[in-house]
Amino acid sequence: MSVMRFVGVNSREAMRQVRAALGDEALILANRHTEQGVEILAMAESAATDSDAGIAESTPRPAEPSRPAPAAPAMPASPDPAQAFEAMSARLLEEMRDMRALLTRERSQPESLGTLGEQLVQTLLEAGFGPALAEEVVSALPEELAVTAVLDERALAWLARQLAKRLSGLDDEAAFMDRTGIVALIGPTGVGKTTTTAKLAARYVMRHGTRPVALVTTDSFRIGAHEQLRIYSRLLDVPMYALNADQPVSDLLERMKGKSWIIIDTVGMSQRDHRVIEQVSHLHGGDSPVRLVLLLNAASQPETLEEVVVRYRQAAQAAGGELRDCIITKQDEAGRLAPVLDIVMRHGLRLLFVSHGQRVPEDMALAEPGALIEQALADRAPLARPVARQAVEPAMRNAGNLMGQGRRLATVLQALRQRLPGFDRLEEVWNLLGLPLSIQQQRLERLLEDYPRSGQVRGMMWSERRRVPGESWSMPDVALSPEGTWLALPLLQHRQVAGQQARLQAALERHVPGMHLLNGMPDGEAGDWLERQASSWCSQVRGSQRVEHAGERRTLASLEGVGEGVGDLRCRFRGAPGRLSLSTLPVNVTFKGSRRDQESFSAWAWLGEVRDEESGKLLGKRYWIAPARLGGEPKPLLLTLLQGDVLPQLARRAWQRLDPAELGELRADLRLLMASGLATVAAHLDLAEDEVAMDLRAELLGLGGGRRRRRDVALLESLVQLFMVRDTIRHLGLGERETG
Template identity: 55%
Template sequence: MSVRRFVGANSRDVMRQVREVLGDDALIVANRRTEGGVEILAMADDAVDQFDPSPATTAPVEPPRQEAAPATAFALPKQPDPLEAMSERLLREMQDMRELLSRRQPTSDAQRGTQTTYEQLQQLLARVGFSAELSSEILEALPDALMSLEGNSDAAMTWLREQLMARLKVLQHEASFFDQTGIVALVGPTGVGKTTTTAKLAARFVMRHGTRPVALVTTDSFRIGAHEQLRIYARLLDTPMYALDIEQPIDELVGRLQGKQWVIIDTVGMSQRDQRVIEQIAHLQGGQSTVRLVLLLNAASQPETLEEVVLRYRQAARAAGAELDDCIITKQDEAGRLAPVLDIVMRHGMRVLFGSYGQQVPEDMAVATPQALIDQALSASASSSERSAPAPVSLPRWSRDVLGQGRRLSSVLTRLRQRIADFYRLEAAWDIAALPSIVQDQRLDELLTGADATHDAMGMVWSPRRNERGCDWSMPDVALNDQGAWLALTRLQHRQPAGWQPRLARCSADIAVHLLPALPEPDAVAWLTDQHLTWVSAVPASQRVHCQGERHTLRSLFQDSTLSHSVSVRFRGQGVRLSTAYVEAQDTSGNEVLAWVGDVLDPETSKRVVRRYWLTPARLGSDVLTLLVTQLQSDGLAALTKRAWQQLKEADGGNVSSELRLLMASGAAAVAGHLDTAEDETAQALRSDLLRLLGTQRKRRDTALLDALVHVLMARDAIRQLGSVSREGVI
């Protein structure tokens, strides 16, 4: 076939290949973009000349023998016409090519069923109003398992909803807004609904706290009837209303509001292009009192307008040394599509407090929930002729790329906090590392004291009581949550008492499971038994037990045993099989135990990687197998901690104390190990996003996750540092 397929990273690369193979006069039949770059179908211009019109050579016919009968006369085959043969050949090629293109590029409704999941979800997002920028960012994480499904399948739509909801920040608890005393100022363009929203919020405050501590304030002296409208609401709510002149300092207002704990300011509506926006916000932030700013966004506005509103008002807030991260979406009932405003909120990392959808006070306002907002956005319909406009180019390309990376970092951190109960404590350790070294030890003591008092642990993986090979530190102990997953804040060994029994007794009463690196002294085992605690102890092959009246080492006891029970586990970053067996026995003190053996096997070759032995209380039976798996998987945490320790040591330049660095490194290792071993869909999505931030492919998943997590925490620290420097006016 003379039609050739060429693939390259870009158009220039593909055309170079075409010219080299087919010459400068090659005929380009079709081209399209693929995930790997650009694909072109081309054929040589002289394909007709390459056709050989000469008849095919036939094998010579042996002449008949003389005594044989004369051969029956037959007609020679008709020689095909060269042009006719060429035409048939080209026709076949064009038919093949048409079939190829029809498979790759469906264009009609009948062919739409052949679209990939990626394409169908991309079209859905564009149709309801999400930008191409956010859509591409989301769909880059589409799991391979969903690629072969229909784009409108339940699994694909569930995944899409979860991705969108994860990116939408909302007010987690209504009480956290209405119970926080202070001044709230609603800002935004003219006609966005500030006065009505002020009344709705005031009504909610009054319902929770009564009328006496609540006051309304207006700065709108420009709009006719603005004072009177708010005064009517104030009279209905039985709360006082005050007018603040645009020139009056905010502190003067505070002096007039003695006894008022919740104050809501209805500000002057100004176009985002009005230079007085900066003056207005600077005026609100100019006093001693802290004013919470909330931006109102009209869901019925055009995407370009909303984008500009967010940019200009946030720039004005930063110029005044304030933060503008919260918003309220208004006029949802007037908006044909909700996706454009949610798209802008997600891309700028803002938090949605409430949604407003009517004029009734206070009924037509509700706390924002991701599920309700995303479902409303995805259910919007658009006419077939409507085209989704691209996101306005209001920022340089490099700025949008940085913002996109920042959004991905924020999304990953948010989901890590949601998944790992004490992840915020690991972040607190990283915050301490950014402080001057003279105060690090004091802050670390405060962090660890608070963690001891209010921890989330249900179990403990105890590490060997020795220094790691080649290191001057010992691996910290790692706490487990109620699901048996590692927590982020580890326990430093040198801060614990000597001896197993004092060490175990010091643990909180909530620590019900102890995974021990070696069999402790008989008094510690007796204490664990008396306390009715669950324990598992790793032991060497030379450990002796009594079985059926005879004394054996575990090596000899299991020498001829068949290991039947098998489970899949993660071990040192690789997927393996763990085959186990156990027998009833007594330890050297006469306690009834189960003696276990486990072989870690390569799943492809069935070759043994390592063999391990354990002792467990006989009363627990075989249900402790999951704990054996947890302890086995914990074996890789020390190596991950070493890796993180070295990365941090190279990065901090010796300005971080050794025990703080160890706490940071082991915590990052525990989180990376947690994500490596978890197999639920949420963990898989988080893993995928975390590895994508790393930008490179690694063979071992656990080390790749660790490197990505360290990258995320370092980036978070750098952003925080940059933010504090900016506020100080240094840059």
């Protein structure tokens, strides 16, 4: 039962050594960070079993009855079984002592023992964020960070990004100030509604002048409340009106004709006062819609803030309205900012402004999520003792409730819309699910007639014109965006004109620039057309493709080792990191059936070997042909074609997941668009290497229950789950909150 020690510069390197020495079934006993890197203690899984077997074999057996026997030559005396057993026991005991000493040494350094997730949760709790939000955020920790187990600047930057994107705000002040209508500030007594009313009015006057604005107060309870707002109205030179708390707003509209921006300072009420519902009802009782803005005191206790948001939102809903916006007040009086931000984020409120003093209007600023999160994380206080993971496990389970899922879903969907052109169309296709088949057909026709739009496409990746193995359909074609990424919604083959050259020409007529990625060599007509157009094109071909090189006609596979090496490219192949080693050589190629009487043209053949990035194992070989005029430009095109290999496999898996028996009536072409679109999105996210993609992957894998298989497949399953959860929330009547 020998325990082995491995040290690598990082976790990946240390684990590679473990697998090389002990195999994939090695047992990891402990790990820690040292000055040399990451240290892992491991043993082979079979070692314990072997040790048990050795002990059993050393145990003396009962003596058999003596019986006559022929004389035998004298044998050397065998070792005493009891002594062998004692020796093995002593060796095992010594190894167990060594293991205990090493494990005890690690326990004495809890910070190095804890995972990165635990350290991030600790960081959030020290800042004042609650355990529910902390676990929700950390549950989406990317694997690229998790393997390091080090709370460094990159991990903290990731944490700040996750919090900032959960904190919704205004893009600019005009989004709020330039919208005409009635705004009502609501909230408990003493939260700062009157001062905030004056600050907002002053900012509006600075932008639009005094003529369009009017102030209204419903606070007839506090002594001097009217007078305080009246002083502000005189200073701003805007009219002020008084409204009884039980009067509808419509009673004043006749007197306020010509005013395009009306702000109401409501009477302060405890969130536990049953009259809160009545108050909000009166605000919504008129003909004109009223925008409700909830004020939250940054210095209040988290429990109080939670109750305020819940009760006032219930009141708004009971009155037939909705409460989405908030303003944080008294930031200067708060010891920490994180508790109030936690409330805002968990309830999905949009934070408009932050108020931090009494001066009008200086002491109020537009909410900037990034700066607020930075400030919140900077104000950390050590906890009395580190929080054990078990103590926050219930919060992690609660983070999966409907509100948490809905909030994360909205964030992920919005990020996908911003990142992937065509994703909004994929959503529209999915929305046809459940409609009668005839309506599905009509709406699908309208949806696809102008897709893709002019300027949205840089080129096309044309799929093979044959059925995907095991299925009755062919992989749709995929358009390329100006940035070189795949459009999220592919193009069905059967909706396109027949003939390769006709398709290429039709794409050009649809304002698709002349870049074409092909599977297989173009036929004679298409090849001649591509050359006449001087298009940028590249074909992925088989090793049996014949070309002319150095006066001989040979297959590409037979030319391996002849070409000039041009270096390696990082890639992903079948869901795993790899390296593509490229070589190239000049060739002459003839298009089959060319009208040029078998005239050949100058091209470059590209030969590639894909190897596993970690082990160096050969994973596959690929071959490409590109016109000589492109020179070294085709490298990105080769990579796109190579990594597009996975699309038919992913589309087939998605097709099987979208079972009409479970989803209801579903046209075959609609099902194929949904399946191929999900495959394209999953493959894009698997291939992308930027931080935004890393964050999106982690969020998706968190929604789908984590990664338990190939990453691209896991992402595909998570995307299916994303759309199904989205539909569930919409069926519950919460769909509008996705874009709030």
